[in-house]
Amino acid sequence: MTQDTTMLSRRRFLTHTALGLAAASLPWSNIALAQAATEKRVVIVLLHGGLDGVSLFPPHGDHHYRELRGPLAIPEPIELSEFFGLHPAAEALLPFWARGELLVFPATASPFQGTDHSAARRVLETGGTTSDGLKTGWLNRLLQGMEGPKGLAVQNDMPLILKGPAATSIWQKERLQPIEGLHERLGFINETDSFLAHALSMSRRRQLDDQAVLPHDVMDHTTGSLNAFDQAAVAPYIGRLLATEDGPRIAVLESTGWDMHQRQGAEHGRQARRFAALAATLEGLAAGMGPVWDETVVLVVSEFGRKLQPNAWEGTDNGGATATFALGGSVKGGRFLGKWPGLSPSKLNNGGLAPSMDMRAIFKGVLSDHLKISATALNKSVFPGSDDIKPITGLIR
Amino acid sequence: MSVTYPEFSDAEIKAAIAATRFGFGLRPGELATIASGPEQWLTAQLDYASPPPEIRSLPNGPSHMKRVLEAGANRKSTHRTFIHEAIQQGQYEAAQTALAVYNSPNPFVERLVKFWSGHFTLSAAKLPHFAPLVAAFERDAIRPNVLGPFTKMLLAVVQHPAMLAIWGNDRSTGPMSDLGWNGNYRLDQTLAREIMGRYTMGPQGEFFNGDVQSLAAMLSGWTIGSLKSRNPGGFLYREDWHQINKKRFLRRIMPEGGILEGEAALELLTHQESTGWHLARSMAQYFIADAPPDGLVRDLVNGYADSGGDLKAMALALINSGYAWRPAVQKVKTPEDLVFSTFKALDVPLTDGRPLMRAMQILGQPMLKAPHRTGWPTDAAFWTGPDMLADRLDWLTGMARANGVQLPPWQHGLHVLGPLLTPRTFRALQVARDNVTGVGTLLNSSEFQRR
Numbered sequence: 001m002t003q004d005t006t007m008l009s010r011r012r013f014l015t016h017t018a019l020g021l022a023a024a025s026l027p028w029s030n031i032a033l034a035q036a037a038t039e040k041r042v043v044i045v046l047l048h049g050g051l052d053g054v055s056l057f058p059p060h061g062d063h064h065y066r067e068l069r070g071p072l073a074i075p076e077p078i079e080l081s082e083f084f085g086l087h088p089a090a091e092a093l094l095p096f097w098a099r100g101e102l103l104v105f106p107a108t109a110s111p112f113q114g115t116d117h118s119a120a121r122r123v124l125e126t127g128g129t130t131s132d133g134l135k136t137g138w139l140n141r142l143l144q145g146m147e148g149p150k151g152l153a154v155q156n157d158m159p160l161i162l163k164g165p166a167a168t169s170i171w172q173k174e175r176l177q178p179i180e181g182l183h184e185r186l187g188f189i190n191e192t193d194s195f196l197a198h199a200l201s202m203s204r205r206r207q208l209d210d211q212a213v214l215p216h217d218v219m220d221h222t223t224g225s226l227n228a229f230d231q232a233a234v235a236p237y238i239g240r241l242l243a244t245e246d247g248p249r250i251a252v253l254e255s256t257g258w259d260m261h262q263r264q265g266a267e268h269g270r271q272a273r274r275f276a277a278l279a280a281t282l283e284g285l286a287a288g289m290g291p292v293w294d295e296t297v298v299l300v301v302s303e304f305g306r307k308l309q310p311n312a313w314e315g316t317d318n319g320g321a322t323a324t325f326a327l328g329g330s331v332k333g334g335r336f337l338g339k340w341p342g343l344s345p346s347k348l349n350n351g352g353l354a355p356s357m358d359m360r361a362i363f364k365g366v367l368s369d370h371l372k373i374s375a376t377a378l379n380k381s382v383f384p385g386s387d388d389i390k391p392i393t394g395l396i397r
Numbered sequence: 398m399s400v401t402y403p404e405f406s407d408a409e410i411k412a413a414i415a416a417t418r419f420g421f422g423l424r425p426g427e428l429a430t431i432a433s434g435p436e437q438w439l440t441a442q443l444d445y446a447s448p449p450p451e452i453r454s455l456p457n458g459p460s461h462m463k464r465v466l467e468a469g470a471n472r473k474s475t476h477r478t479f480i481h482e483a484i485q486q487g488q489y490e491a492a493q494t495a496l497a498v499y500n501s502p503n504p505f506v507e508r509l510v511k512f513w514s515g516h517f518t519l520s521a522a523k524l525p526h527f528a529p530l531v532a533a534f535e536r537d538a539i540r541p542n543v544l545g546p547f548t549k550m551l552l553a554v555v556q557h558p559a560m561l562a563i564w565g566n567d568r569s570t571g572p573m574s575d576l577g578w579n580g581n582y583r584l585d586q587t588l589a590r591e592i593m594g595r596y597t598m599g600p601q602g603e604f605f606n607g608d609v610q611s612l613a614a615m616l617s618g619w620t621i622g623s624l625k626s627r628n629p630g631g632f633l634y635r636e637d638w639h640q641i642n643k644k645r646f647l648r649r650i651m652p653e654g655g656i657l658e659g660e661a662a663l664e665l666l667t668h669q670e671s672t673g674w675h676l677a678r679s680m681a682q683y684f685i686a687d688a689p690p691d692g693l694v695r696d697l698v699n700g701y702a703d704s705g706g707d708l709k710a711m712a713l714a715l716i717n718s719g720y721a722w723r724p725a726v727q728k729v730k731t732p733e734d735l736v737f738s739t740f741k742a743l744d745v746p747l748t749d750g751r752p753l754m755r756a757m758q759i760l761g762q763p764m765l766k767a768p769h770r771t772g773w774p775t776d777a778a779f780w781t782g783p784d785m786l787a788d789r790l791d792w793l794t795g796m797a798r799a800n801g802v803q804l805p806p807w808q809h810g811l812h813v814l815g816p817l818l819t820p821r822t823f824r825a826l827q828v829a830r831d832n833v834t835g836v837g838t839l840l841n842s843s844e845f846q847r848r
Contacts, residue, residue, distance in 0.1 A: 078484065078525065079477055088525065089763075091484060092755060098481050175798050175833050182794070182834075186841050189822045193843035196729070199781040203790075206783040229792040232759060233799035236752065263784060273759055273788050280755035287749065 038149065040330070040370055041242055041296040043251045043285065044139065045231075046161065047278070048121065049258030051302035052316060053323025054353065055266075056275055057104055057336070060085045064343035068308045072266050072316065084336050089272040092279035096286075096327050103333035103395060105362055107321040107341050109304065109355030115318035117259070120303035125161035127360065127383045134384070139250060140164030141382050142367065149249035154238055155226055159254050169248075171238065178225040210262050213313070227257045228277035235281040239288020242296075253281070258302060262313040282327055294329035297370050297396070301359065307351040308343060320352015324359055330370055332397050357392075364391035400807060402823050405816040411435035413815035414722055417848045418684065419715075420504030422738030425804070425812035439716050442503040443544055443709055448536065449497035451750070455490055458533040462558040462621060462630035465526070470624065480526045487521060487528020488754070491764040494532060495757075496750030499737060506543065509712060511733070512683045513539045516676075517554050517596060518772030519563055521765045530559040531765045544709040547676070547701075548667045555592065555663060556632040558621045564588040571617040571640020584640065589613035597666040599675030604647065611644035615651065615658040673701045676711070684715060686727040687776045693720035726817060726847040729777035732760035732789075734848060739793065739840060742813040743800040760789060790841050797837035806835025817844050 058074045059065050061083030066073045077085025080097055084106065096102040112123035112131065119131035127138030137159070143151050143166035151168040153159055156176040162168045170176075183204050190197045231253055241247045257274065264271045282300070286293050305322030321341070326333070341347055341354040348354060360383050367373040367382065368391050379387050412432035416423045419439055431438050447453075468479035498507045514535045521528040538557045542550035554560055561567040569585035570577045577584075589612035593604050618639035622628035634656040644651045644658065647665060651658055666672060677697035681689035700714025701707070715721055730738065736756040740747070747753070754764055761780075767773045774780075780789075802809045807826040810818050822842045829835030839845060 076523070076525075079480075089758065091488065091525075092751075092758075094481060094488075095485055098485065174831065175801070177833075179794060179834050179837055182790075182837060182841070185825060185838060186790075189819075189825050189838070190843040192819075192821070193847075195777060196781065196843045196846060199783075199786055203783040203786040207787060227791055227795070229759065229788065230795035230798055232755070233792070233795035237799060268761065270784050270788070273761055276755065276758040276763075277792075280752075280759060283751065283755065287751070 038146070038249055038371065039292075039295050041249050041251075041289070041292060042366070042371065043242070043253065043296065043298040044161065045278075045281065045298060045300045046125075046159065046252060046254040047228075047258045047300065047302040048117065048254065048256045049260075049302070050117070050304050050306050050318045051258050051300075051322050052260060052264070052271065052306040053106060053302075053321070054305065054308065055264075055271060056087050056090060056278075057106055057323050057325075058085045058087065059083060059106070059340065059343070062340070062343050068343055070310055071314070072264055072310050074266055076267070081336060083340070087272065087275050088267060089276040090279040092276075092283040093327075096282070097334060100334035101329060101331050102325065102327050103331050104323055104325040104336045105338045105357055106323050106336055107338055107353055107356045108324040108359050108362065109321045109357075110359050112304070115304070117303065117318070122160065124301065124303045124359070125159065127363070127386075129385050136164030137161035138363070138382050139252065140166045140168065142371075142373065143168070143250060145373070145377050145381060146371070152241075152248035152251040153254070154231075154234060154251065155254045159252055162252055171234075171241070176226060176230070214261055226253075226255050228255050228274045228281070231255045232277040232280040232284065235284030236288040239285040239290075241288075242285075243289045243292045253285075259318065260306065261311065261315040261317060264310075264315040286327070297326055297328040297330050297366050299363070299366065300325050300327070305353055308348060308353065309351060317351075320349055321355035322353075324362055326362070326366065326395065330396050332395060337392065358386075358389050360386050360389045361392050362395070364389065365393060365395045367391075369393070369396040399827055402820045403811065406432070408432040408435060410724060410816045411722060412438075413817045414724065415439055416504070417726070417738070417814075417817065418721070418728075420508060421498065421734065422741045422848075423813055423815070424741045424744050425809065428812065428815045436716060439505050440713065442505045443712060445503050445506045445544065448540060449501055451493045451497035451500065452490075452536055455493060455536065456529070456533065458530055458537050458558045459622075459628070459631035461486075461529045461533050462562070463624070465530070465562075466621075466624050466630060483526035483529055487525070487532060487765060488751075490529055490532035492750035492754045494535070494750065495753035495764065496747060499740060499747060499750065499753055505712075508684075509543050509708075510535065510540050512680065513543055513550065513708075515683070515767070515772050515775075516679060517560075518767045519559050520767045520769050520772075522767065522769055524563070527559070527563065528765050530562070534559040542708070544712065545707070546667075547672075547706040547708055548664050550708065551592075551596065551663050551667060552660065554596070555588070555616070555659075556619065558630055558632065560588070561619065561621050561632070564591060566616060567620045569613065569617045569619070570638040571614055573641050574617065574639050575637035577638070577640070584610075584613055584617055586610060586613040589616060592663070593666065597675065598669050598671040599678075602669065602671035602675065608646055611646040611651070612662055614640040614642070614644050615646070615662045618656070619659060667706045670702075673698045673706075677701060680711065680715065683775055684728075685721055690720050693718050696720065724816070726844060728775070728848050729780055730846055730848055731773065731775060731780055732757050732762035735760065735789070735793075735846075738845070738848070739796055742809075742840070742845070743796060743802065743836075745800055756792070760792060761785060793840040794833075794837045797833050797840055800836075801832060802836050806832065806839060809836065810839045813839065814844050818842075819844055 058077040060077050079085050110124045111129040112120045122131040125137050126134035128134040139161045151162045153162050154171045260271050301324055302322050305320045306316040307319050311317050339356040341356050364378050409432045412428055412435045415435040501507050519531045519534050521531045534557050538553040564587050565585050566588040570582045572582040586609055589609045618635040620633055620635055622631050622633035626633055677694045681693045696714050696718035700711045704710030806829050810826045825838055826835050
C-alpha cells in the first residue's frame with residue numbers, strides 16, 4: 001500500500017517539475033535534482049566478493065602464472081602489453097585500451113590484509129585503516145566538502161561508501177529489491193515442464209550447497225543483492241542519467257557474486273560470464289554517457305583478490321592483492337601501473353598476490369587531479385590517517 | 398478483480414507459433430498483425446532479396462583476408478596493433494549483424510541464415526583476429542544463397558577465404574602436382590572430411606576414407622590468392638598445386654578436369670540421398686525439437702529431393718509440414734534465441750547492436766566464437782546446466798529490473814506469448830506484486846524459455 005502512494009506522489013512530482021519532459025525520456029526517472037558545481041563525473045563500480053584480477057588481466061609474461069593457476073589459467077588472453085593481457089570474455093574493454101582510456105593497477109590492496117569480506121568491505125568503503133574505526137563512507141565525506149552534487153547509489157540499499165550526512169539517493173529503489181520467492185514461484189508455474197522444473201531444482205540445490213560449504217563466508221545479502229547481470233542491464237540507463245545536466249555527478253554501482261570459491265572456470269564458465277557482464281556494464285555506461293564520457297573517471301574496485309592456486313572446488317579462495325582499474329575519457333590510460341610483485345612462491349603473500357600499492361593512493365590521485373580536491377581535505381577528511389600515502393600523479397589527462 | 402484467461406482463434410495460435418518458432422519472438426502489438434495470415438507472413442518473407450541495411454556496407458571476406466596477409470607481411474611490432482584492430486572490427490560487425498536480426502521484418506529468413514551459418518560453423522574462438530572474416534563468411538557465402546540451390550551455397554562456402562584458411566585447405570598440395578612432384582607436397586584432408594562428414598552426407602552417410610582422400614585431391618589447389626596474385630585475399634585455383642590423376646569418388650571415376658573436378662564432386666555430394674537426410678534432420682532439430690518427429694524429417698527430405706536440392710523449397714516444406722505447427726513448445730531457447738526474444742518482448746529501442754551482442758556473450762554464446770569443430774549445441778541439456786541456468790535466470794531478472802513495461806504484467810504476457818502463455822503463468826502474472834516481479838516471472842517461465 002505504501003508503495004502505491006509513493007509511486008503516485010513521485011508521478012505527481014514528475015508532472016510538475018520542469019524536468020518532467022526530460023525525465024519522460026527515461027521511463028522512470030525520479031531522482032531529486034541538484035545544481036552541480038562541477039562538470040566532472042566519478043563512478044565507482046564496487047565489486048564485492050573479491051575480484052580475481054589475475055584472471056581479468058592475466059600476467060601472461062610471468063612464467064609462474066600457468067603453473068600456479070593450473071586448470072584455471074587463461075589459455076589465450078588478448079595481449080595488451082608484453083606482460084599483461086585481457087580475458088577474452090572482457091573483450092569489450094579492448095576499445096577503451098586502444099583509445100588510451102583504460103589504466104590498470106594490477107597489485108593493489110586496502111590497508112586490510114585478511115580474508116573476511118565484511119571487515120574488508122568496511123575498511124575499503126570507510127576509507128580508514130581499521131574495520132571499526134570510521135563510520136561513514138569516504139565518498140560521503142567527499143560530498144560533504146563539495147558544493148552541490150549528490151551521490152547516487154545503484155543498489156537496493158545505501159552502500160557504506162556513500163553513507164553519511166551528505167545527501168544521497170538511490171536509483172529506482174523499488175525496482176532493485178530482491179524478488180522474494182522467485183524460485184518457488186518458478187517451481188510452481190513450471191511444474192508441468194518436468195525437464196525445466198528438474199533443471200531449476202538442480203540449479204537451486206547447487207546454490208544452496210555452495211553456501212552450505214562455506215557458511216562463514218556467506219555474503220551479507222541484506223545490504224546489496226544486485227549481481228553483475230543486473231549491473232549490465234541497468235548500465236546504459238545510469239549512463240544516460242549521469243549525462244543529464246541536472247543529473248548526479250558521483251555514482252556507485254555495486255554488485256555481489258565475485259567470490260569464486262567454486263567452479264570458477266577459465267576461458268569459459270561462471271567467472272568468464274561475469275567478466276563479460278562487467279565489461280558490458282562499463283561499455284553500457286560509456287555509451288549512455290555519450291559526450292560526458294570525456295569528463296568521467298570510472299573506478300572499478302574490489303575489497304581483495306583471490307589466491308593463486310585453485311582450491312578443492314575448482315575455484316579460488318579469498319586473499320591477496322587485486323586489480324583496480326580506471327576507465328574514462330579523462331583517464332590517461334593505455335598502461336599498467338605499479339610494481340609487479342611476482343608469482344614465485346617466496347613472493348606470494350600467504351598464497352595471494354602481494355600488494356605493491358595502497359588503493360587510497362589511486363583514489364587520492366583521481367580526486368586530486370580530476371575533481372581538484374585539496375591535499376588537506378584528502379588527508380584530514382576523506383581519507384583520515386593517510387598522510388603517508390602519496391597520491392599517484394599523472395592519472396588524468 | 399481477476400481477468401479470465403482469454404479464448405484464442407486458430408489464427409492467433411498459428412501466429413504465435415510462426416513468430417516464436419520460425420522467427421525470434423513477438424514484440425508487443427505484433428500478434429494481431431501476424432494473425433491476419435500467419436502462413437502468408439512466412440512465405441512472403443521468402444521473396445527476400447537484398448541484405449539488411451545494417452550490414453550492407455561491411456567489407457567482404459577477401460578484403461579482410463587482404464588485411465590479414467598484409468599484417469603477416471609486416472614487421473612483428475605492428476602485429477599487436479593489427480590484432481587489436483581486427484578484434485574491434487569483429488565486435489563491430491557482430492553488433493551490426495545482431496542489430497540487423499533485431500530490426501528485420503523477415504525474421505524467418507534471419508533464422509534460416511543462422512541455421513545455415515551454424516551448419517557450416519566457422520569460428521574465431523581460437524583465432525580472435527579472424528573475427529571479421531567469420532562475420533564476412535555469413536554475409537558472403539550464406540546469406541545470398543539461403544533461398545537458392547544448395548550446390549550454390551556449398552560452392553560459395555568452400556571457396557570462401559575464411560573456410561580455406563581455417564580448415565587449412567589453402568596449403569593443400571597434391572603429391573602428383575607440379576609443385577608436389579618436387580617433394581613439397583602436403584595434401585590436407587581436413588576440409589574434405591568436414592565437407593563429407595558434416596556439411597553434406599553427414600556421419601551416417603556411406604562414404605569411405607578413400608572418398609575423403611579423393612575429395613581432398615580434387616580440392617587441392619583451391620587456395621587463397623596471395624597479395625601479388627590476380628585475386629588477393631580471395632579464391633584462387635592453382636593448377637600447379639592440383640593433384641593430377643583420375644580420382645575414384647563415391648563409386649565412380651571422376652574425369653580429370655582441374656578446378657571442374659572439385660565443382661563436380663560438390664555437385665555430386667549435393668545429390669546424394671544421405672545428404673538430403675542429413676540436412677533435413679539438422680533443420681528439423683534446429684527449428685522444431687531435439688528429437689524431431691520422423692514425419693517432419695521426411696517432409697523436409699522430400700522438399701529437398703523433389704526440388705533437386707533447393708533450399709527455398711526446403712523452407713516451404715517446413716512451413717507446409719503439419720509437424721512444425723504443434724502448439725506444444727519444445728526447443729529450449731539458446732542464449733541467441735533468448736536475447737533476441739527478450740529484447741523484443743521488452744521492446745527495447747536500439748540504435749546499436751552491442752547490447753544484444755554483449756548479452757549473448759554474458760549468457761555463454763558469444764557471436765563468431767562457436768566451439769571449433771562441433772559448432773554450438775542446440776540441445777536443451779547444454780544450456781540448462783545448474784550454473785548456466787542460474788546465470789540465465791539472473792540475467793533475465795536484471796532485464797526485468799532495467800526495462801520497465803507500461804502494461805500490467807498479465808496483459809504484457811498476452812502480447813508477448815499470446816496463446817502460448819499458459820493459464821497457470823497467466824494467473825501468476827495477475828497476482829504479481831509489482832512490475833519487476835511480473836516481468837521477471839514471465840521471462841523465466843517455461844513458455845518463454847522455449848519456442
